Amino acid sequence: MRPFEYVRADDVAAAVALVSADPQAEYLAGGTTELDLVLKDGVLEPGRLVDITRLPLRGITFAEDTLRVGALVTMEELAADPTVSERVPFVREALLAGASPQLRNMATIGGNLLQRTRCRYFRDSTVMACNKRTPGSGCAAVRGPARMHAILGASEHCIALHASDLCVPLVALDTVIDIQGVDGSRSVPLTQFYVLPGERPDIENVLQHGELITRIRIPLLPVGTRSGYLKVRDRASYEFALTSAAAALLIEDGTIVRARLALGGVGTKPWRALEAEEILHGAPATGRTFRAAAQAALGDPFTVAGTAFKVELAERTIVRILHTVSGVRS
Amino acid sequence: MENTVSADPYVDVMLRVNGSARRLRLDSRVTLLDALRDELDLTGTKKGCDQGACGACTVLLDGKRVLSCLTLAAQCEGREVTSIEGLATDGRLHPVQEAFIRHDGFQCGYCTPGQIMSAVALLQEGRAGSDEEIREFMSGNLCRCGAYPNIVAAIREVAGRGSE
Numbered sequence: 001m002r003p004f005e006y007v008r009a010d011d012v013a014a015a016v017a018l019v020s021a022d023p024q025a026e027y028l029a030g031g032t033t034e035l036d037l038v039l040k041d042g043v044l045e046p047g048r049l050v051d052i053t054r055l056p057l058r059g060i061t062f063a064e065d066t067l068r069v070g071a072l073v074t075m076e077e078l079a080a081d082p083t084v085s086e087r088v089p090f091v092r093e094a095l096l097a098g099a100s101p102q103l104r105n106m107a108t109i110g111g112n113l114l115q116r117t118r119c120r121y122f123r124d125s126t127v128m129a130c131n132k133r134t135p136g137s138g139c140a141a142v143r144g145p146a147r148m149h150a151i152l153g154a155s156e157h158c159i160a161l162h163a164s165d166l167c168v169p170l171v172a173l174d175t176v177i178d179i180q181g182v183d184g185s186r187s188v189p190l191t192q193f194y195v196l197p198g199e200r201p202d203i204e205n206v207l208q209h210g211e212l213i214t215r216i217r218i219p220l221l222p223v224g225t226r227s228g229y230l231k232v233r234d235r236a237s238y239e240f241a242l243t244s245a246a247a248a249l250l251i252e253d254g255t256i257v258r259a260r261l262a263l264g265g266v267g268t269k270p271w272r273a274l275e276a277e278e279i280l281h282g283a284p285a286t287g288r289t290f291r292a293a294a295q296a297a298l299g300d301p302f303t304v305a306g307t308a309f310k311v312e313l314a315e316r317t318i319v320r321i322l323h324t325v326s327g328v329r330s
Numbered sequence: 331m332e333n334t335v336s337a338d339p340y341v342d343v344m345l346r347v348n349g350s351a352r353r354l355r356l357d358s359r360v361t362l363l364d365a366l367r368d369e370l371d372l373t374g375t376k377k378g379c380d381q382g383a384c385g386a387c388t389v390l391l392d393g394k395r396v397l398s399c400l401t402l403a404a405q406c407e408g409r410e411v412t413s414i415e416g417l418a419t420d421g422r423l424h425p426v427q428e429a430f431i432r433h434d435g436f437q438c439g440y441c442t443p444g445q446i447m448s449a450v451a452l453l454q455e456g457r458a459g460s461d462e463e464i465r466e467f468m469s470g471n472l473c474r475c476g477a478y479p480n481i482v483a484a485i486r487e488v489a490g491r492g493s494e
Contacts, residue, residue, distance in 0.1 A: 001359065003339035003357070003358065003359065004339070004358055004359065005338050005339060005358060006341050006358035006402065006404045008404070008407065028402070028405070031400050031401060031402065031405070032382060032397075032400050035361075035400045035401075035402065036381060036382055036400060039359060039361065040380065040381045049358070049402075051402075051404070051405055053405060076394075099470070100385065100469055100470020100471075101395060101448070101451070101452070101455075101467055101470055102385060102388055102395045102396050102397045102448065102470045103382060103397065103400075103470065105391075105394045105395060105396050106396050106397065106400065106401065236469075237465070237466055237469035238469040238470055
């Protein structure tokens with residue numbers, strides 16, 4: 001582990017300028033990913049860590065059916081917000097299904113979006129073949145034992161999973177990310193924020209070096225919409241998802257008027273299931289519809305021996321959450 | 331910026347630990363856990379996995395439970411740290427400590443400081459409404475001896491509820 005300089009930032013513009021000007025500098029927020037990879041795994045070796053936890057990016061405000069959440073709001077703080085419970089309850093469910101209370105007190109919303117994969121090959125610096133760490137070196141996970149890995153958006157170059165629970169309902173809701181760079185600010189929809197691994201798994205999102213997430217904007221669900229998050233995992237709590245699904249349904253007279261569906265535990269990025277939504281829109285809220293949607297969502301998986309079980313498990317997860325949210329009996 | 335941009339691997343930190351101000355000069359890489367144990371001789375806080383997976387290092391930071399192994403000491407400048415050594419007052423154990431003894435909420439004891447710090451926070455958070463809720467919100471603290479039923483019983487008692 002190489003030494004790094006610790007710098008405490010107290011101004012957004014100065015923090016962005018400092019990191020942008022130094023290719024060896026990285027931001028430090030809650031630390032639950034960054035310090036793990038720097039101090040413990042030795043996978044990241046920044047020369048300088050810029051602590052942004054004292055920046056004024058903490059508030060949660062509500063206006064015009066949108067929740068504006070500062071990037072440094074913690075997972076516990078967002079879970080405790082009354083508007084979240086009332087208008088996007090599946091966001092609260094996903095938050096409380098993730099990590100532990102201690103980690104949720106530390107981890108920030110901006111950091112949750114940027115959390116690095118839990119792929120054990122990526123996190124083990126003694127493994128040479130990792131295209132995400134060393135472009136062109138190969139992928140040990142595709143050939144070796146793999147279980148907690150992606151089956152959607154994956155390729156022979158990388159099957160690393162994006163393990164966030166929170167991002168699953170956020171991507172279903174068309175959340176928007178506000179970003180500050182040295183030359184100004186911009187906004188990117190979460191659906192377009194992440195980049196599929198393709199031949200460059202080291203590039204995970206559209207952020208340029210030094211750009212800082214300052215805020216996310218969550219569009220709230222129309223009144224009358226019901227939502228839910230279902231997480232399937234190897235133990236009852238404090239475990240990453242094998243599969244998960246976030247669903248929001250507006251149903252009138254037995255017909256699905258509006259559906260939002262996203263998947264966790266299966267994608268190289270938080271996975272919006274647009275093909276499934278197309279089947280759900282305008283269809284009768286029945287088990288048959290739900291099964292058709294689930295099959296469409298998993299239409300083109302990339303599996304290895306250890307992850308093949310996830311196709312059926314994810315389909316069943318989708319069907320289950322659609323039954324739960326709709327109230328239609330299976 | 332409080333620091334200059336020259337590459338300086340050391341930081342000066344003032345921590346408020348269990349009510350006392352402690353000034354330290356540390357390598358930037360030192361975690362709050364290592365600062366407590368190695369610099370301040372507060373070895374009650376335990377190093378288990380040292381990677382955010384077991385909860386043995388749980389302390390309160392400004393009253394909220396966090397993992398000291400994944401927190402840089404430098405990040406805690408000016409903040410209030412409460413470790414297991416800070417729970418007793420005037421020689422009297424904290425009610426959660428007494429309940430752990432009464433209910434035999436440990437075997438080897440290694441996870442116990444983290445369990446107790448987490449339990450103190452859980453009670454403050456109002457999350458002891460049922461045994462199920464206690465188990466869910468204590469899930470970040472692993473006990474390899476398997477003292478879970480007695481830990482739940484201890485927390486339940488301090489919360490003022492009878493057995494379920």
